Amino acid sequence: MNNMNDEIVYGKNPVIELLKSGKPVNKVLLLSENKNLRNQEIISHLEERNIPYQFVTREVLDRQAQRERHQGILAYVAATEYAEVEDILALAEQRREDPFILMLDEIEDPHNLGALLRTVDAVGAHGVIIPKRRSVSLTGTVAKTSAGAVEHVLVARVSNLVQTIKELKKKGCWVSGAEAGGQDVFSADLTGPRVIVIGSEGRGISRLLRENCDELVSLPMNGKVTSLNASVAGSLVLYEVLRQRRYSK
Structure with a gap:
């Protein structure tokens, strides 16, 4: 369920006006009791704009709306505007730099996303791509954890990560997935137009997405622990890209 730090709009007319x-x-x-024509106008708006929606019990709505009169509907408003993938590529072109993009596969912890946005801003990457479903979105918690970076980093939200990767490859990007068992990231060539893919906290990169990466890279692990937090691993890989870009010139 979405974090209570999100801005919530509830009630049929306010939600329709928001959409x-x-x-x-x-x-x-x-x-869920209203799965009928009463919701058809709202569902049409949602499907037209490709916004995720879910039918839930009255208890869930009561809890999220803190007992306010929700009229059987509420919406979570994003903390900031989403960008398009084309906007991210345009920023790279504007800076006369090779595209440097972070793609996140089903990251569900808002603190991980917020921390990664902060790193993306710090290394000068051009943007982040997240999926519309099974992923944390730009919530209030993400904005707070990012320490303001959410206002400076372009975040695109797409329906299909695999299709997006294929499109980026056509535009000349090389895709490196961070996954255990891959080539040592510190010996890999991460220069040139680059997409870095970081998988979910528990499952890593999904199979189809992994199969569409050009290469897999991993961080050396010399201790007893076999994996790192997604935001830590992602930050280390992003800084290695920055290091190589800076010193390979």
């Missing part, structure tokens, strides 16, 4: 406004919406919850 008509074009403002970024993370997700909409609808009362």
